[in-house]
Each structure stands twice: as C-alpha cells, then as structure tokens.
Amino acid sequence: MFITLLKKELFVELRNKEVILSMLAFGLTVLLIFSFSLSGNPKINHEIAPGLFWSLVVLSSSLGLHRLFGQEKDFDAFANLLSAPIDRGTLFLAKWISGFLFLFLIEILVVLPFFLFLGLSQPMSYFPGIGIVMLGNLGIVAVGVIVSGMAMRAKMSAVLLPVLLFPLITPLLIACVKATTGWYHLIPFSTWQFWVLIMATYVVIFGLAGYVFFEHITEE
Amino acid sequence: MSFLFQERSLRILFIVSVILMAVNLYAIFFIAPMVPEQHWAQKIFYVHVPIAWSSFLSFFIVMVSGILFFIKKDSYWDRVGLAAAEIGTLFVALVLITGPIWATPIWGKPWIWEPRLTTTLILFLIYIGYFMLRKFGGHPERVARYAAVLGILAFLDVPLIFYSVKFWAPQYQLHPQVEMNQQPDEILLPFFFSMFTFTILYILMLRFRVKISNFQYKLKTKNV
Numbered sequence: 001m002f003i004t005l006l007k008k009e010l011f012v013e014l015r016n017k018e019v020i021l022s023m024l025a026f027g028l029t030v031l032l033i034f035s036f037s038l039s040g041n042p043k044i045n046h047e048i049a050p051g052l053f054w055s056l057v058v059l060s061s062s063l064g065l066h067r068l069f070g071q072e073k074d075f076d077a078f079a080n081l082l083s084a085p086i087d088r089g090t091l092f093l094a095k096w097i098s099g100f101l102f103l104f105l106i107e108i109l110v111v112l113p114f115f116l117f118l119g120l121s122q123p124m125s126y127f128p129g130i131g132i133v134m135l136g137n138l139g140i141v142a143v144g145v146i147v148s149g150m151a152m153r154a155k156m157s158a159v160l161l162p163v164l165l166f167p168l169i170t171p172l173l174i175a176c177v178k179a180t181t182g183w184y185h186l187i188p189f190s191t192w193q194f195w196v197l198i199m200a201t202y203v204v205i206f207g208l209a210g211y212v213f214f215e216h217i218t219e220e
Numbered sequence: 221m222s223f224l225f226q227e228r229s230l231r232i233l234f235i236v237s238v239i240l241m242a243v244n245l246y247a248i249f250f251i252a253p254m255v256p257e258q259h260w261a262q263k264i265f266y267v268h269v270p271i272a273w274s275s276f277l278s279f280f281i282v283m284v285s286g287i288l289f290f291i292k293k294d295s296y297w298d299r300v301g302l303a304a305a306e307i308g309t310l311f312v313a314l315v316l317i318t319g320p321i322w323a324t325p326i327w328g329k330p331w332i333w334e335p336r337l338t339t340t341l342i343l344f345l346i347y348i349g350y351f352m353l354r355k356f357g358g359h360p361e362r363v364a365r366y367a368a369v370l371g372i373l374a375f376l377d378v379p380l381i382f383y384s385v386k387f388w389a390p391q392y393q394l395h396p397q398v399e400m401n402q403q404p405d406e407i408l409l410p411f412f413f414s415m416f417t418f419t420i421l422y423i424l425m426l427r428f429r430v431k432i433s434n435f436q437y438k439l440k441t442k443n444v
Contacts, residue, residue, distance in 0.1 A: 153358050154358050164353065164370070170384070171385075213369045
C-alpha cells in the first residue's frame, strides 16, 4: 500500500509539478536576494555558506510543504482518500517520503547556482554532505507533513504553516547548519558527530510522532 | 465572577495564594539578603525562576492533557490543555521580560543566546503558532485534536531545543541557575518559598481558567 500511495504522490506531482516548481522558483529568487544582500566577498560567503544553504532550504520547503496537500484540498479529494481502507500512518509515510524526494530534487537543482552565485569553492568530498542534506530533509519534511496536514483546512493556512514549522524545526536547523559547517570547512568528524546524532534523534522522534498522530490530524 | 468562588476548595486556595504572595514579597524584599555584586537586580531572580518553572510545568500539563484527550476522548482535557497553554504562554512572556531586566545590569546586555532563555523564546513562538491554530484552524473538534498533537510535539521538542542551543553557542553558558547549589540558606529558603508560592498561584489560575472554560462550554452546548 505504501508503494501505491508513494507512486500516486509522485505521479500527481510529475503531472502538474506544483510543489517542485513553486519550491524551485522560490528557491532561486531567495538565492538572488542572498547574492545581492551579501557583501560579495567569497571569503565571507564561504564562512556563512552552510547557514545560507539551510535558510534557502527551509524557506523553499515551507512553500512546497504548503502545497503538499494542495491537490487533495483543491479537488476535495482528501475525504475520498480517507474513506479508502488505508492506514493513516502509511499515508503519512507516503507524504513524508514524497516530500523528501521533492525537496532533495530541488536541492540538486539549486546547489549549482548556489555555489556559482556566491562564488563558493567546491567541497573536498560530496558523500558526507549528501548524507547530512538527506537527514536534514527527512526531519524538515516529517514536521512539515504534520504541520501541513493541520494547516490544510485552516483559514490563513499559508501563514499558519511557517509560523508552526519554523520554531518546531529550530533544533534541527541548528544541527543541520553545524553539521554542514563541519563537513564543508573540513573539521574532523569527531567534533561535529554530536550534531548528526541530534539530527537522527529528531528524525526518529518526529517520524514516529507523525506516524502515530497522523490519524488524529487527518480525521474528518 | 461570584461563580468562581462557589467551590470551597477554590475559595481556600485563593486565600492561601494571597497570603503566600504577601509573605513571599516581604521575604524577597526584607528577608533575602542583598547580593553585593548584583544589588537590587538580584531580587528579580526570586520571581523570574519560579515563573519559568511554572511555565514549563504548564507546558508539561498541556502535553499530558493532549495525551489524556486522545485516550479518554473527552473535551474536558482539551479545555485543560487550552487553560494550561494560556497561562504557560503568559508566564513565558513574563520570563522573557524579567530575564532581560536582570541581564541588562549583570551581563551588560539584555539578550544573549543562552540555552534556557533561547528555549523559552522558541517555546513562546511555538505557542504563538498554537493560538493561531486554535483561532484559524477551522472546526472546533478538529482544532482540539490539532492542539493536542501540537502540545505533545512542543514538549517533545524541548530537550532537543535545549541541547542544540547549549552546544550551538557554548560561550553563552552564563545562566546563574547552575550555581544554585552553592547558595547560602538565606537565599535558598526565600527562593524555594517563592517557587512554592508561584506553583500554588499557578494551580489557582489553572483551576479558575478551567472553570471559566467549562462554563463557556456548557453555555455553548446546553444553552444554560
């Protein structure tokens, strides 16, 4: 059932590209603002690059997460989905993993202009960075799906989502920036492994919370 | 207003709170010794810490109410959760005001990214979102479920926020609470008395607020 739901999420998104396009366009625009508002000094940009990258991710993701339930809301399809004999936890997992894949795709598309516009040097190794980004995405999207599910049927949902999301993901964001700084600035892993642990803990706690509580969030 | 005092236990609690608070203020200003290097600024500590403790207790009650709401399926626990969230947010706002009042003369600046202060600020922001969700979330039954989930998630987030801020900026580990064990009895006794007084005050406020919520609920549902 999970695979079917995941396929449905990916298929719907590939057809209308609503989440991906909104995140990509917004991400590039934010990147443009970053480029103009900073000093243009590559040395300073190199120092603050991890923080900028995650700011970009969080801002873009809030827009994409807002549209995660967009199709269901617009076509009033959520009630139909809920009437199907599907475990709500599985529904959460499908939304979580699809949201994670969309966000990861955006990061792949944005990372080249990010390095280019800010005049950043290439990292020495890519794999640890990819791992950090994937773990961070899982945490952001886990909370994002919960919050988006709550905000979906609310008035002012576009405002409500970031207001709920940003404070909740603060510890994750700190850990993401610290771990990315450690990797990008070639600091020994032993000094920043704590942050990876915080990220993993966060993903486990909020992943489980989403799985358990999604039933209460989606109940009509 | 008089319906608040219909219950005997509430009347007693109210009188006890008033007496305790009067004694507490006297103890803070006239019994607790003046700390030489902090002078009058240190007196705020007898109010700031008990308020902070009460606010965290309040958010713990929000979480417990959320869990009980899902287990018992009774809207009473939603009203308890809302009452605790309101008082907790009010207390957190007071912590965020009294903290910088103390910090300005002692640390030389009103705000630093110290873990307890930052955790309090983030909790305050989470609860701003909580009340926005309560206000704009839609159907009341649905909002009650959302609020219960958010109350649980917010409390689960507390240790993660605390430790991430603690290790994010280790240079800001200046909070005086870590030195509490070394304080003399003349400071410790008024301090614990103040903690007790504010806890009693908190219980009184919570019971009043729940009573008002119950009354509003009855008015809505049964047209009393």
